[in-house]
Amino acid sequence: RKEVEQDPGPFNVPEGATVAFNCTYSNSASQSFFWYRQDCRKEPKLLMSVYSSGNEDGRFTAQLNRASQYISLLIRDSKLSDSATYLCVVTLSGTYKYIFGTGTRLKVLA
Amino acid sequence: EPEVTQTPSHQVTQMGQEVILRCVPISNHLYFYWYRQILGQKVEFLVSFYNNEISEKSEIFDDQFSVERPDGSNFTLKIRSTKLEDSAMYFCASTWGNTEAFFGQGTRLTVV
Numbered sequence: 001r002k003e004v005e006q007d008p009g010p011f012n013v014p015e016g017a018t019v020a021f022n023c024t025y026s027n028s029a030s031q032s033f034f035w036y037r038q039d040c041r042k043e044p045k046l047l048m049s050v051y052s053s054g055n056e057d058g059r060f061t062a063q064l065n066r067a068s069q070y071i072s073l074l075i076r077d078s079k080l081s082d083s084a085t086y087l088c089v090v091t092l093s094g095t096y097k098y099i100f101g102t103g104t105r106l107k108v109l110a
Numbered sequence: 111e112p113e114v115t116q117t118p119s120h121q122v123t124q125m126g127q128e129v130i131l132r133c134v135p136i137s138n139h140l141y142f143y144w145y146r147q148i149l150g151q152k153v154e155f156l157v158s159f160y161n162n163e164i165s166e167k168s169e170i171f172d173d174q175f176s177v178e179r180p181d182g183s184n185f186t187l188k189i190r191s192t193k194l195e196d197s198a199m200y201f202c203a204s205t206w207g208n209t210e211a212f213f214g215q216g217t218r219l220t221v222v
Contacts, residue, residue: 032208043201043213044153087153091208096141097166098203098211100153 001026004090006101014109017078021104023088024070033064035073036087038103044087047073078108112136116202116214123192123221131187131217133202142185143203143211144177146170153201159185192221 005024013019025033033050048055050062050071061074071088088101115134123129135142144156157167157177164177176188185204189196197220205211 034210038153041199041218043215045213046210049210089211095166096158096160096205096208097155098143098145099155100145102152 002101003027003099004088004101006086006088006104008102008104010105010107012107012109013078015078015080017108018074018076019078019106020075021073021086021088021106022070023072023101024068025088025090025099026069027090027092028066028069029093030069030090031093032091033062033071034089034098035060035062035071036089036100038085038087040085044089044100047086075106078106080108080110082106083108112212114202114204114212114214116200116217118217119215120218121220123219125194125221126191129189129192129219131189131200131202131219133185133187133214134183135185135202135204136212137183139204139206139212141165141205141207141211142179143205144187145201145203145213146198147201147216148198156187189219192219194221197221 035047036044037047038044050064054063059076063072085103087103117132142159147153156171158165174190199216201216202214203211
């Protein structure tokens with residue numbers, strides 16, 4: 001089983017739509033969780049950290065479910081500029097290695 | 111805003127040649143990383159570096175790879191004898207601890 005698993009997509013949604021991505025991780029000792037955004041041929045950029053209590057930043061909401069070992073990202077009122085690949089990233093307790101999922105590609109259509 | 115910087119942005123090299131990729135991590139960070147991403151594939155961990163030594167490395171990071179922090183600011187990745195399959199985007203990253211990692215803009219390595 002992959003350490004961090006994501007649906008690769010692509011998700012094609014119209015502007016203004018709400019879209020949700022899920023990510024599952026295999027190691028219950030996973031400690032920290034993040035969503036990064038990656039534009040084509042660019043570096044991953046932090047979108048948001050994911051906390052146990054869930055967190056929101058503007059149109060973006062992240063949730064963590066430790067019992068089921070999944071993380072979600074919800075994007076409301078999608079903009080054309082949200083088109084990118086969204087990377088789920090996990091670190092394990094006792095290590096500072098960041099483990100990446102394959103990413104989910106989002107395309108917001110006009 | 112502090113950032114991780116990498117040079118060069120693009121490097122073309124012949125198979126069998128040595129390359130050195132350079133990175134300047136964020137100044138007060140303690141942990142440094144190299145990742146690579148083959149075109150169309152996921153971001154893969156190569157190596158982590160803390161307190162002037164390798165703390166963890168992946169199976170990809172074989173004897174052909176080495177890392178160094180020669181002074182207080184630079185962090186380098188050397189590939190001794192490049193192969194065609196080393197062609198990829200190489201990202202350097204740094205972090206304070208178990209918080210978010212910040213990535214450089216990457217070096218695109220093309221081995222011909």
